[in-house]
Amino acid sequence: MSAARLTLPAPAKLNLMLHILGRRADGYHELQTLFQFLDYGDELSFAVRDDGVIRLHTEFDGVPHDSNLIVRAAKKLQEQSGSALGVDIWIEKILPMGGGIGGGSSNAATTLLGLNHLWQLGWDEDRLAGLGLTLGADVPVFVRGHAAFAEGVGEKLTPVDPDEPWYVVLVPQVSVSTAEIFSDPLLTRDSAPIKVRPVPKGNSRNDCLPVVARRYPEVRNALNLLGKFTEAKLTGTGSCVFGAFPNKAEADKVSALLTETQTGFVAKGSNVSMLHRKLQSLL
Ligand SMILES: C[C@](O)(CO)[C@H](O)COP(=O)(O)OP(=O)(O)OC[C@H]1O[C@@H](n2ccc(N)nc2=O)[C@H](O)[C@@H]1O
Ligand SMILES: Nc1ncnc2c1ncn2[C@@H]1O[C@H](COP(=O)(O)OP(=O)(O)OP(=O)(O)O)[C@@H](O)[C@H]1O
Structure with missing residues (x-):
């Protein structure tokens, strides 16, 4: 008999602003950034195995099975919890890789929360977020599931409601390496800290933008095109570029014009992640 499947979303995120305050001795950068989720993302399905094997059945271009953040998250949770259970995992991948919308980190967080539920581990959010941070700087915000102002390397989170x-x-058709942008000598690394409240609105620049736009003409082009309709911003270290609209009809209208030549999508910003909304509905 096959085990019941649990299907959970892994939403994208946007960095509504991103300031770089400095560089730590270990090379990581001190940031201030504002994370918001999108109602748009991948979908993961899980089926428990009782033989302890962890297996991702969907192949990824250029990402070996054991390097996939989904598998790494599952293995770490299994090791640290001492669970004897395993899991079969499938993913419907729609988020671009290296797009700055956090696909890999979100996949890891969905795996942690999904397996905590299926393996009945009873870990609390702090513990899951702590494990998540060892997988990537962006994993904790996806584990917590609320829009947040982030400081430190992205792990000190204050929930906010923009x-x-x-x-x-x-979605410019280039994959930007986060490590490459953070090691660029021309990156601004001395922005002055700002206060969490009120939620930053005027301070919405992304310090990575000048470096990314200089290196990637495709990103520059996307910024120029979207910039004809609204303020066009870069998320994370790119490559994705986004702009806000007051309603779906206006976003759809602009998207229809731009997607004649560009790849892209329309999605609603959300302060509670769709993963958490789904988990809530299971309880
Ligand atoms: C820039 C952001 O996208 C903002 O959301 C994230 O902070 C990046 O998060 P991420 O992709 O999970 O990043 P990680 O996998 O932890 O780090 C990738 C690489 O980016 C650089 N990195 C990342 C985060 C940070 N605060 N400082 C850094 O210098 C490091 O060189 C690191 O080796
Ligand atoms: N499940 C996964 N999904 C996407 N990428 C993965 C996954 N597992 C490992 N990776 C690797 O991680 C890299 C970064 O992927 P990701 O999609 O998270 O980038 P990103 O959107 O730029 O993230 P961020 O905004 O957190 O920097 C990929 O290029 C890929 O090599």
Whole structure:
């Protein structure tokens, strides 16, 4: 008999602003950033195995099975919890890799929360977020599931509730390496710290933008095109570019014009992640 499947979303995130305050001795950067989720993302399915084997059945271009953040998250949770159970995992991948919308980190967080539920581990959010941080700087916010102002390397989170507009997101067909942007000598690394409250609105720049736009003409082009309709911003270290609109109809109109030549999508901003909304509905 096959085990019941649990299907859970792994939403994308946007960095509504991103300031770089400095560089730590270990090379990581001190940031201030504002994370909001999108109602748009991948979908993971899990089926428990009782033989302890962890197996991702969907192949990823260029990502070996054991390096996949989904598998790494599952193995770490299994090791640290001492669970004897395993899991079969499938994913419907729609989020671009290296797009700055956090696909890999979100996949890892969905795996941690999904397996905590299926393996009945009873770990609390702090413990899951702590494990998540060892997988990537962006994993904890996906584990917690609430829009947040982040400090440190992205792990000190203060929940916030910015507006939830509709976004047009353009996906330039280049994958930007986060490590490459953070090691660029021209990166601004001395922004002055800002206060968490009120939620930053005027301070919405992304310090990575000048470096990314200089290195990637495709990103520059997307910023120029979307910038004809609204303020066009970069998320994370790119490559994705986004702009806010007050309603779906306006976002759809602009998207229809731009997606004649660009790849992109429309999605609503959300301060509670769709993963957490789904988990809540299971309880
Ligand atoms: C820039 C953001 O996208 C903002 O959301 C994230 O902080 C990046 O998060 P992420 O992709 O989970 O990043 P990680 O996998 O932890 O780090 C990738 C690489 O980016 C650089 N990195 C990342 C985060 C940070 N605060 N400082 C850094 O210098 C490091 O060189 C690191 O080796
Ligand atoms: N499940 C996964 N999904 C996507 N990428 C993965 C996954 N597992 C490992 N990776 C690796 O991680 C890299 C970064 O992927 P990701 O999609 O998270 O980038 P990103 O959107 O730029 O993330 P961030 O905004 O957190 O920097 C990929 O290029 C890929 O090599």
